[in-house]
Amino acid sequence: MKADPFILDPSTDRDYVTLLVRDPDWAYVFWEATAEGVTRSKSRLSNAGTGCPMVLRIYSFERDNKAGRSKAEFAEYEVDQWLGGRLVLLGRPGTFHQAVLGFKGEGETFSPLCRSPLVPSPQLFGGE
Amino acid sequence: MTLDRGALCLVLHAHLPLVRHPENPHHLEEHWYFEAMADCYLPILSMLDRLNRDQIPGRLTLSLSPTLLSMLDDELLRDRFEEYLERRIALARSEFERTRDLPTFHRLAGWYLGLFEDTLEEFQKTYQRDVASALATHHQNGRLELITCAGTHAVLPLLHQETTRRAHIDLAVEQFHARFGFYPTGLWLPECGYQPGLERLLEQRDIRYTILECHALPANSTGGHNHRFCPAASDNGLAFFTRDQAASAQVWSATTGYPGDPDYREFYRDIGFDLEAIHLGSFLAPDGIRTQTGLKYYRITQAGEPKLPYEPDLAQQKVAEHAAHFIASRMEQLQSAPQTLPCRPLVLAAFDAELFGHWWFEGPAFLEQLFRQVAASPLDLVTPGDYLEAQSALPVASPGTSSWGYNGFFEAWLNPDRNAWLYRYLHHAEDRLWASFHRVAVSTSQEKNEALAQAIRELLLAQGSDWSFILNTGTAVEYAVSRIQDHLETVHRLLDMVENGEIDRSFVHARQERWGIFSGLDLVGLWSKAS
Numbered sequence: 001m002k003a004d005p006f007i008l009d010p011s012t013d014r015d016y017v018t019l020l021v022r023d024p025d026w027a028y029v030f031w032e033a034t035a036e037g038v039t040r041s042k043s044r045l046s047n048a049g050t051g052c053p054m055v056l057r058i059y060s061f062e063r064d065n066k067a068g069r070s071k072a073e074f075a076e077y078e079v080d081q082w083l084g085g086r087l088v089l090l091g092r093p094g095t096f097h098q099a100v101l102g103f104k105g106e107g108e109t110f111s112p113l114c115r116s117p118l119v120p121s122p123q124l125f126g127g128e
Numbered sequence: 129m130t131l132d133r134g135a136l137c138l139v140l141h142a143h144l145p146l147v148r149h150p151e152n153p154h155h156l157e158e159h160w161y162f163e164a165m166a167d168c169y170l171p172i173l174s175m176l177d178r179l180n181r182d183q184i185p186g187r188l189t190l191s192l193s194p195t196l197l198s199m200l201d202d203e204l205l206r207d208r209f210e211e212y213l214e215r216r217i218a219l220a221r222s223e224f225e226r227t228r229d230l231p232t233f234h235r236l237a238g239w240y241l242g243l244f245e246d247t248l249e250e251f252q253k254t255y256q257r258d259v260a261s262a263l264a265t266h267h268q269n270g271r272l273e274l275i276t277c278a279g280t281h282a283v284l285p286l287l288h289q290e291t292t293r294r295a296h297i298d299l300a301v302e303q304f305h306a307r308f309g310f311y312p313t314g315l316w317l318p319e320c321g322y323q324p325g326l327e328r329l330l331e332q333r334d335i336r337y338t339i340l341e342c343h344a345l346p347a348n349s350t351g352g353h354n355h356r357f358c359p360a361a362s363d364n365g366l367a368f369f370t371r372d373q374a375a376s377a378q379v380w381s382a383t384t385g386y387p388g389d390p391d392y393r394e395f396y397r398d399i400g401f402d403l404e405a406i407h408l409g410s411f412l413a414p415d416g417i418r419t420q421t422g423l424k425y426y427r428i429t430q431a432g433e434p435k436l437p438y439e440p441d442l443a444q445q446k447v448a449e450h451a452a453h454f455i456a457s458r459m460e461q462l463q464s465a466p467q468t469l470p471c472r473p474l475v476l477a478a479f480d481a482e483l484f485g486h487w488w489f490e491g492p493a494f495l496e497q498l499f500r501q502v503a504a505s506p507l508d509l510v511t512p513g514d515y516l517e518a519q520s521a522l523p524v525a526s527p528g529t530s531s532w533g534y535n536g537f538f539e540a541w542l543n544p545d546r547n548a549w550l551y552r553y554l555h556h557a558e559d560r561l562w563a564s565f566h567r568v569a570v571s572t573s574q575e576k577n578e579a580l581a582q583a584i585r586e587l588l589l590a591q592g593s594d595w596s597f598i599l600n601t602g603t604a605v606e607y608a609v610s611r612i613q614d615h616l617e618t619v620h621r622l623l624d625m626v627e628n629g630e631i632d633r634s635f636v637h638a639r640q641e642r643w644g645i646f647s648g649l650d651l652v653g654l655w656s657k658a659s
Contacts, residue, residue, distance in 0.1 A: 005609050006549075008616060012556050020286060020551060021529065023537035028548045085552065087544050094528075120324070122529035122537060125346040 017101040019116040024093030024124050030085030031101045033113055041113040045105030052103045053078050058088050061096040094123035134462035135474045135510045141316050142481035143193035143281055145594035146645055150204055154413050157607050161199055162212040166247050168485035169259055171492035174250055176266050179499050186499045186509030191316035193277040194303050198645045200260040213248040215410045216422050220244055232437045233425055240423050264308050273511035275314035276304040282591035283541050285323040288555040294329050295658035299646055301333045306648050313513045318593050320532035327362040337367035337512045339478055344530035345370055357465040357473040360525035368527050369512050375477035386450040387488035390430045391442045397426040447490050451497035455505050471519055540600050547599035557619045561587050564623045575631040581651040582639050583622040590615035
């Protein structure tokens with residue numbers, strides 16, 4: 001993340017992740033993890049304290065209703081800052097996306113810390 | 129088809145961010161407003177007057193953003209605009225003397241002197257310094273359809289909470305009603321920024337139509353309706369007009385559009401930058417910073433050739449040719465409309481109002497020619513409201529997320545290298561304001577309500593799309609950052625006061641005095657309704 005020019009404190013002392021759709025293919029995701037949240041999230045992993053990288057997962061769904069939601073696919077980005085932001089590729093226009101910040105443990109286990117609401121990416125109608 | 133079935137809608141969106149600096153009589157960013165007033169809003173107004181005088185038919189749609197409306201009614205800015213025009217007149221007079229031995233420029237300086245004197249007289253005498261009321265008169269007499277735009281011009285899909293989106297719409301509608309005495313039928317979404325769900329918020333305020341970028345709708349909807357020539361509507365009847373790309377490109381494009389014609393005035397060759405400082409008088413800021421003066425001596429000229437002096441008469445001839453070309457192009461488009469359309473074929477051309485006169489000096493003359501030439505053509509110049517009155521039902525469609533920005537979505541306002549960092553702060557302030565509001569909204573304390581109302585104003589002002597756009601373009605970045613920071617710091621300071629129960633009334637009143645947009649409205653009550 002580029003340094004921002006503010007002197008305001010960027011921290012909100014909350015664990016959150018926000019996904020803002022930029023266009024049919026890309027979203028900007030920003031997040032914050034607090035020390036308490038990190039400790040709590042990591043403690044759920046069997047190998048807490050030994051590595052456990054923080055990752056950002058971008059889940060994509062065909063539909064937005066939980067009951068009929070098709071199986072999720074996700075892309076994963078390792079992130080090394082508790083407070084950061086980045087562009088992420090969404091891929092398929094007109095589908096639904098959710099960002100989840102969490103920690104990876106042994107054997108592909110994953111402990112989520114916080115998640116964004118489910119957000120649709122724009123459809124491509126093509127215009128004129 | 130016969131062309132007399134074709135309708136042309138011309139929509140101008142007038143907006144500037146609220147810039148007002150009582151503490152500094154030479155604040156450069158206030159010039160954005162003065163230049164738009166002198167070069168755009170007043171010339172458009174006097175054009176409307178001439179069309180009425182000559183009984184030329186046709187109607188124009190004008191969206192007025194709440195921030196611009198607030199500036200039009202601001203006495204400090206009215207005084208400063210007069211001073212600005214007087215400085216332009218003094219500079220033109222001094223140029224008239226300086227160029228006495230340069231006949232071409234001497235003639236031009238005299239021409240500018242007359243133009244600026246006329247502009248000041250119109251502002252003071254014809255419009256009595258009240259441009260908003262003059263526009264309202266044109267609405268009443270049928271020349272204009274005035275509509276509003278959301279709140280402080282935030283890109284609504286990039287706000288964090290739906291309640292905030294609703295508040296932006298509610299405030300705009302109520303400000304419009306309080307100022308003009310009637311409710312708007314249309315609402316221009318800032319940057320044409322749309323996402324599914326916004327239609328409900330507009331419907332709840334009885335808005336009858338909005339305008340979207342053309343790719344917001346599929347080219348053909350169920351039933352094969354072609355939205356290029358036929359608006360669509362939501363299930364509940366909110367009409368979605370779409371902006372025609374071909375019409376936009378002819379006027380908007382700096383390279384292929386009319387404004388790039390070699391005979392038109394060159395925007396960037398202003399004497400504020402061309403002449404030695406000694407000739408600029410009071411247009412040279414005390415710190416020596418140069419600025420646009422409105423005196424520009426050159427035309428665009430053919431690429432690669434030395435710039436030629438501007439010739440107003442030559443430019444006027446081009447205006448007439450371009451208006452004729454624009455009309456012929458629209459007629460050609462309408463002739464290609466499918467015979468099976470369920471509606472009268474329509475082309476809607478929508479632009480930033482500030483293009484006309486400011487960026488494209490001859491723009492108001494082009495608009496006037498358009499009205500005059502359309503009157504002699506098979507086309508009708510109508511407003512979206514007129515069109516809906518005459519249309520029984522529109523095909524139902526669900527628009528997609530879109531904007532009129534670069535590449536059609538939100539790249540311009542969400543650039544990870546330029547402005548995306550901003551949203552963390554904006555969303556935090558937005559969330560905190562709502563949380564505070566829910567905790568103390570039942571307060572009967574006038575002090576707390578005043579502080580809350582001002583916190584709402586400050587948040588709204590930070591959310592305007594102008595700041596992130598400026599950060600993206602890289603011009604006036606320092607000013608944009610300082611404004612966002614100032615407003616957001618103030619939101620937090622006011623909320624600290626509200627939450628601690630220790631209101632610094634002098635601070636609250638100073639901020640009200642400084643940034644008092646929506647001052648006649650019950651902001652806390654409207655915010656409460658939005659939640």
